[in-house]
Amino acid sequence: xxxxxxxxxxxLYASVLVTCAILLFPIYWMVVxxxxxxxxxxxxxxxxxxxxxxxxxxxxxxxxxxxxxWFSNTILIAFATMTLSLAVSILAAYAxxxxxxxxxxxxxLFILTSKMxxxxxxxxxxxxxFRSTGLVGSLWSVVIAQATLIVPFCTWMLKGYFxxxxxxxxQAALVDGCSPLGTIFRIVLPVAAPGLAATALYAxxxxxxxxxxxxxxxxxxxxxxxxxMGIASLKGEFVTEWNVIMAGSIMASIPIIIVYLFLxxxxxxxxxxxxxx
Amino acid sequence: MATVQFEQITKSYGAVEAIRNxxxxxxxxxxxxxxxxxxxxxxxxxxxxxxxxxxxxxxISIGGRDVTELGPGKRDIAMVFQNYALYPHMSVRKNIGFGxxxxxxxxxxxxxxxxxxxxxxxxxxxxxxxxxxxSGGQRQRVxxxxxxxxxxxxxLMDEPLSNLDAKLRVQTRSEIVKxxxxxxxxxxxxxxxxxxxxxxxxxxxxxxxxxxxxxxxxEELFHTPVNxxxxxxxxxxxxxxxxxxxESGARGPVTRFGGQHxxxxxxxxxxxxxxxxxGIRPEHIRVGLEGPDVGLSLVENxxxxxxxxxxxxxxxxxxxxRTQLGADEERxxxxxxxxxxxxxxxxxxxxxxxxxxxxxxxxxxxDTHAAAG
Numbered sequence: 001x002x003x004x005x006x007x008x009x010x011x012l013y014a015s016v017l018v019t020c021a022i023l024l025f026p027i028y029w030m031v032v033x034x035x036x037x038x039x040x041x042x043x044x045x046x047x048x049x050x051x052x053x054x055x056x057x058x059x060x061x062x063x064x065x066x067x068x069x070w071f072s073n074t075i076l077i078a079f080a081t082m083t084l085s086l087a088v089s090i091l092a093a094y095a096x097x098x099x100x101x102x103x104x105x106x107x108x109l110f111i112l113t114s115k116m117x118x119x120x121x122x123x124x125x126x127x128x129x130f131r132s133t134g135l136v137g138s139l140w141s142v143v144i145a146q147a148t149l150i151v152p153f154c155t156w157m158l159k160g161y162f163x164x165x166x167x168x169x170x171q172a173a174l175v176d177g178c179s180p181l182g183t184i185f186r187i188v189l190p191v192a193a194p195g196l197a198a199t200a201l202y203a204x205x206x207x208x209x210x211x212x213x214x215x216x217x218x219x220x221x222x223x224x225x226x227x228x229m230g231i232a233s234l235k236g237e238f239v240t241e242w243n244v245i246m247a248g249s250i251m252a253s254i255p256i257i258i259v260y261l262f263l264x265x266x267x268x269x270x271x272x273x274x275x276x277x
Numbered sequence: 278m279a280t281v282q283f284e285q286i287t288k289s290y291g292a293v294e295a296i297r298n299x300x301x302x303x304x305x306x307x308x309x310x311x312x313x314x315x316x317x318x319x320x321x322x323x324x325x326x327x328x329x330x331x332x333x334x335x336x337i338s339i340g341g342r343d344v345t346e347l348g349p350g351k352r353d354i355a356m357v358f359q360n361y362a363l364y365p366h367m368s369v370r371k372n373i374g375f376g377x378x379x380x381x382x383x384x385x386x387x388x389x390x391x392x393x394x395x396x397x398x399x400x401x402x403x404x405x406x407x408x409x410x411x412s413g414g415q416r417q418r419v420x421x422x423x424x425x426x427x428x429x430x431x432x433l434m435d436e437p438l439s440n441l442d443a444k445l446r447v448q449t450r451s452e453i454v455k456x457x458x459x460x461x462x463x464x465x466x467x468x469x470x471x472x473x474x475x476x477x478x479x480x481x482x483x484x485x486x487x488x489x490x491x492x493x494x495x496e497e498l499f500h501t502p503v504n505x506x507x508x509x510x511x512x513x514x515x516x517x518x519x520x521x522x523x524e525s526g527a528r529g530p531v532t533r534f535g536g537q538h539x540x541x542x543x544x545x546x547x548x549x550x551x552x553x554x555x556g557i558r559p560e561h562i563r564v565g566l567e568g569p570d571v572g573l574s575l576v577e578n579x580x581x582x583x584x585x586x587x588x589x590x591x592x593x594x595x596x597x598x599r600t601q602l603g604a605d606e607e608r609x610x611x612x613x614x615x616x617x618x619x620x621x622x623x624x625x626x627x628x629x630x631x632x633x634x635x636x637x638x639x640x641x642x643x644d645t646h647a648a649a650g
Contacts, residue, residue, distance in 0.1 A: 168362035171329050175433075176376035176423070177350035190366040 034246035070230035081207035093158035115152035137220040161195030197266030279340030279430035286335035312474035313484035355424035359436040363408040505646040510603030517613040519593040535590035537569040554641040559616035561637035568632040585615040
């Protein structure tokens with residue numbers, strides 16, 4: 001391999017550093033803001049690390065607000081959305097990828113078009129449906145509403161992934177005596193693990209950061225609020241405790257980081273390598 | 278171990294008929310090769326036998342049992358795919374044992390059979406590796422192992438050697454044949470490579486355009502092809518063809534080749550005045566003193582043998598394309614080849630006199646392309 005010029009190496013590392021700094025600065029500022037009283041926020045010169053970090057902000061948040069409840073609501077919604085979206089889109093994507101369906105291409109494009117509709121457009125018809133089915137105020141309303149937007153995209157992601165898998169793998173399993181459904185569970189899904197992980201991560205993140213659907217369907221009482229709604233409610237009309245909001249934001253980011261760390265090893269591609277020649 | 282029968286099998290995709298009138302009996306323990314150019318329906322026929330493609334008509338039986346409506350898992354067959362289709366998330370051991378597990382075999386018995394197959398295929402050191410950590414040849418052997426542990430009624434192989442390099446292909450070819458002889462399992466093998474077909478098969482099925490052209494041993498296909506396609510497809514290089522009118526000569530039927538008379542077999546006596554297609558294999562043309570003169574256009578020296586090219590005389594050129602002649606890409610009807618094994622030096626532009634031995638001439642009907650006489 002050609003040896004890189006020292007200046008090129010320097011430029012490479014410098015640009016990586018700058019990119020990381022730009023990406024990480026908001027997170028750093030979130031932590032710094034959480035750990036000092038709001039009054040310090042506009043102090044000049046700014047303090048890059050608070051002289052007296054106020055760690056008790058987290059305890060205050062948990063004591064004064066039903067934060068744990070919001071947190072568990074959001075976890076429930078995110079996992080339910082992820083599970084429902086994956087279950088539906090795996091079967092849909094597999095069918096679109098493997099079966100010669102009459103009008104299959106048109107159907108696939110139709111599914112994709114529904115992803116292009118903005119959520120705000122769907123919210124009124126969805127509200128009407130949930131009101132008549134008595135789901136308004138139930139966490140399920142948010143799960144179903146989010147799945148309507150997440151499923152189309154996941155279906156296309158997974159279809160793309162299934163398309164790259166040689167159909168001979170499933171044929172081999174069928175010849176080996178596996179049932180068609182068994183083939184999906186024993187062969188297709190394990191081999192598609194990286195694709196599934198990416199899809200699951202997408203569903204989880206989209207669901208976790210939802211504000212619109214929660215704000216519309218779950219307003220009846222604060223016990224069914226999600227984290228995003230709860231954090232938004234902390235912003236007062238006259239006084240806003242930015243340190244408390246940022247403490248909430250830090251805690252809200254933790255599950256995303258955990259889910260990402262857990263799924264990351266599946267995200268690494270190349271698992272399908274070696275099945276063929 | 279079992280016989281395999283195709284009766285009146287057809288397969289259509291909409292209006293397109295991929296397989297027509299497919300009838301075939303394969304004996305117990307026989308090594309049967311389906312061969313033909315790409316798109317001839319050989320893989321479709323194999324997939325229908327495997328149960329991976331539905332038939333449009335007719336019945337398929339394995340061991341006397343009608344399996345036409347059964348799923349692939351219930352046909353008691355094992356298959357080796359062109360791309361091996363090893364399960365990438367399973368170790369070699371699990372790959373080989375998967376079929377047995379699916380048939381609810383006890384794990385101790387699975388272990389025993391997997392170990393035995395691994396020993397036979399020299400895969401024992403790799404049993405706990407994943408397929409991606411194996412070489413192409415090793416993956417190919419795992420695919421074979423997956424088939425043999427099942428002890429099925431029949432092996433189905435879909436171009437299993439086409440992804441190997443030339444040297445490994447020749448070696449694996451003979452290993453598969455030895456393995457098949459040893460296990461005695463009826464084997465149906467699909468290839469587009471006629472050399473593979475000739476060297477491996479007990480029975481060769483030559484296919485074209487979804488129809489069986491001829492079924493027979495390598496010997497039969499080589500010496501008594503039933504039509505122009507089989508004659509041109511089997512043999513390397515394939516048969517030379519030319520066109521001519523049968524005339525009555527003093528000592529029997531003759532035709533003109535480059536203006537000169539060449540004798541024809543006695544069976545052509547009744548065809549006087551008819552235009553026919555004649556075929557002769559490159560190795561059967563004799564370079565001598567007595568016959569028509571041709572100028573060499575190219576000399577290919579392959580060491581032991583030489584391939585001499587010359588232009589077919591204009592009046593003898595056939596108006597048929599390559600696919601009808603069963604020829605590969607390098608052949609056309611304008612050029613004829615001579616294969617010689619001797620120490621003589623040949624040069625391009627040299628003029629040679631040729632002789633076409635009467636007993637080696639093949640005669641075909643120009644309309645049906647079927648062998649005549």
